[in-house]
Amino acid sequence: MMSYVVFARKYRPQTFNDVVAQEHVTRTLRNAVVNNRIASGYLFCGPRGTGKTTVARILAKALNCANGPTENPCGVCSQCNEIAAGTSMDVLEIDAASNTGVDDIRTLRENIRYLPAGGKKRIYIIDEVHRLSGSAFDALLTTLEEPPPHVLFVFATTEPLKVPETILSRTQRFDFRRVSVEELAKHLRHIATDEKIEITDAALYLLARKADGSVRDSLSLMDQIVAFSGETIDEPQVVQALGLIDREFLFGFVDALAAADRKQALRLTGKVIENGIDVGDFAEELLEHLRILMILQSDPEASGALSLTPTEMQEYLKQAEFFQVGDILRLMNMIVDLNNGLKSGLDERLLVEVTAVKMASMESTVRLSDLLDKLNSGAPLPVVSSPAPPQSAASSKPPELFTPPSVKRAAPSPAKPPSAAANPQPSIQPQQTWPNKPMNLPQVQAGWEGFLTNFRQNYPMLASQLRMAELSAVKDNQITLMFFSAGEASRQLAQKPENSQTITNALRDYYRANVTVRFEIDMTREYPAGFADQSAGQKVDPAKLVENSPRLKDLLTKVDGEIIGIKKVEQ
Numbered sequence: 320m321m322s323y324v325v326f327a328r329k330y331r332p333q334t335f336n337d338v339v340a341q342e343h344v345t346r347t348l349r350n351a352v353v354n355n356r357i358a359s360g361y362l363f364c365g366p367r368g369t370g371k372t373t374v375a376r377i378l379a380k381a382l383n384c385a386n387g388p389t390e391n392p393c394g395v396c397s398q399c400n401e402i403a404a405g406t407s408m409d410v411l412e413i414d415a416a417s418n419t420g421v422d423d424i425r426t427l428r429e430n431i432r433y434l435p436a437g438g439k440k441r442i443y444i445i446d447e448v449h450r451l452s453g454s455a456f457d458a459l460l461t462t463l464e465e466p467p468p469h470v471l472f473v474f475a476t477t478e479p480l481k482v483p484e485t486i487l488s489r490t491q492r493f494d495f496r497r498v499s500v501e502e503l504a505k506h507l508r509h510i511a512t513d514e515k516i517e518i519t520d521a522a523l524y525l526l527a528r529k530a531d532g533s534v535r536d537s538l539s540l541m542d543q544i545v546a547f548s549g550e551t552i553d554e555p556q557v558v559q560a561l562g563l564i565d566r567e568f569l570f571g572f573v574d575a576l577a578a579a580d581r582k583q584a585l586r587l588t589g590k591v592i593e594n595g596i597d598v599g600d601f602a603e604e605l606l607e608h609l610r611i612l613m614i615l616q617s618d619p620e621a622s623g624a625l626s627l628t629p630t631e632m633q634e635y636l637k638q639a640e641f642f643q644v645g646d647i648l649r650l651m652n653m654i655v656d657l658n659n660g661l662k663s664g665l666d667e668r669l670l671v672e673v674t675a676v677k678m679a680s681m682e683s684t685v686r687l688s689d690l691l692d693k694l695n696s697g698a699p700l701p702v703v704s705s706p707a708p709p710q711s712a713a714s715s716k717p718p719e720l721f722t723p724p725s726v727k728r729a730a731p732s733p734a735k736p737p738s739a740a741a742n743p744q745p746s747i748q749p750q751q752t753w754p755n756k757p758m759n760l761p762q763v764q765a766g767w768e769g770f771l772t773n774f775r776q777n778y779p780m781l782a783s784q785l786r787m788a789e790l791s792a793v794k795d796n797q798i799t800l801m802f803f804s805a806g807e808a809s810r811q812l813a814q815k816p817e818n819s820q821t822i823t824n825a826l827r828d829y830y831r832a833n834v835t836v837r838f839e840i841d842m843t844r845e846y847p848a849g850f851a852d853q854s855a856g857q858k859v860d861p862a863k864l865v866e867n868s869p870r871l872k873d874l875l876t877k878v879d880g881e882i883i884g885i886k887k888v889e890q
């Protein structure tokens with residue numbers, strides 16, 4: 320078998336061009352080399368694995384190469400080779416992290432006045448310079464005061480705040496930045512092609528995300544995975560090789576929360592414990608999952624920054640529909656509490672179970688509003704074929720009521736559920752046509768409160784969305800409802816095809832005219848104070864609601880549920 324060189328070493332950049340994602344640094348350094356304007360000291364700051372010591376070595380080669388100073392060191396002369404191998408007499412690397420360096424610095428001070436052995440400069444690369452001891456610093460400073468012209472210092476640190484002012488003031492500082500997931504993925508793809516490794520995009524992105532901005536870490540992870548699964552790699556293999564938690568598992572867990580399925584949430588936490596997954600890791604992954612949902616809920620435009628593949632994005636978007644931002648924040652807080660509990664040394668299993676039950680209990684109210692919407696929009700209820708025992712309602716598979724609305728509602732059935740026949744005042748009459756009576760804004764305005772009050776009786780949830788909009792125009796019998804800047808979620812809900820149809824039908828029914836409706840949003844306007852207060856004032860009595868809605872009564876019987884609260888849907 321051929322000797323195996325780890326990727327991080329094999330693919331260590333040898334020229335400025337090879338360095339990943341630090342162009343702002345390499346460009347300036349190349350110019351300095353070309354124009355012979357090298358400072359006597361540089362400070363490279365930045366997270367681990369972003370290329371600080373690598374760039375320091377490339378700079379050393381650029382200066383000491385037989386063809387140098389050159390921005391393109393040859394890589395074959397003895398100087399280039401020795402520097403790459405770490406054996407050059409003129410390039411001394413000191414790791415301040417591994418020893419506090421007093422002796423090294425003394426040696427440095429003693430031999431600093433000698434001219435370089437073979438190259439043009441003596442280059443001192445001091446890594447993690449903030450870790451040097453006080454006495455080592457003092458020793459270093461005297462040499463820094465007036466360094467001989469043939470000496471160049473390159474300091475590297477992950478913690479620039481801990482670097483003393485005396486060093487900061489004598490060096491030119493460069494900040495290396497964390498490498499983005501896209502850049503890492505691109506780099507890894509390049510190496511995979513080179514190595515004839517087949518790896519899926521999902522696996523590659525997962526790997527890149529786990530490397531947390533470090534090229535070196537991303538390559539070590541790739542080593543681990545190739546060692547684990549050979550040269551064909553997909554996402555589950557990355558998950559297994561790195562001991563991560565499967566994304567599907569997290570989706571399943573959060574689905575259970577959305578469905579308020581405590582039993583399932585507990586089962587899944589049981590799996591975490593049984594499989595020996597660290598509860599802290601689980602908490603971290605879950606937090607990251609919720610963070611993505613939160614961002615998608617708050618600012619869909621920012622989704623590009625999440626570095627997800629299109630398929631992943633679809634899955635998250637689907638799940639995000641179940642939650643309001645406030646709910647996600649509450650869930651995230653519970654995880655923070657869990658983490659604090661873990662730190663205090665309480666029993667892992669107990670903590671994670673309590674948290675799971677708390678989380679699954681929290682969502683009931685939101686889910687009910689979703690249920691009501693569905694119920695009132697006329698979508699068919701799930702059919703329970705036989706009088707089932709109560710526990711089947713809480714079976715491990717979430718009932719289909721809780722499948723994402725975008726899927727369930729894609730093909731709304733025009734037929735009403737049989738139980739609706741019992742409703743004395745059915746108001747959806749899709750087949751009925753109304754005269755083309757011309758309507759204008761004042762006419763619609765005059766009846767608007769009446770319409771909303773009426774509409775509210777049959778569609779309380781949709782009505783509360785409409786309360787968030789202002790009647791802004793009527794043109795060619797098209798009624799325009801304008802939402803305010805914070806009302807995007809309400810608008811989206813209202814304009815879902817089946818909801819929009821429901822609203823249109825109700826409008827036609829109420830105004831007895833063939834009107835249409837469109838929903839717009841004015842991002843420049845905030846909600847005026849007190850807007851939609853009228854609806855907030857009207858308290859809904861759960862008992863009355865059930866009494867007045869045979870379908871809700873039917874539903875509660877079928878799922879063996881009870882109303883534990885009513886929540887106004889607003890964003």
Ligand SMILES: [Zn+2]
Pocket residue numbers: 383384385386392393394395396397398399400
């Ligand atoms: Zn060379």
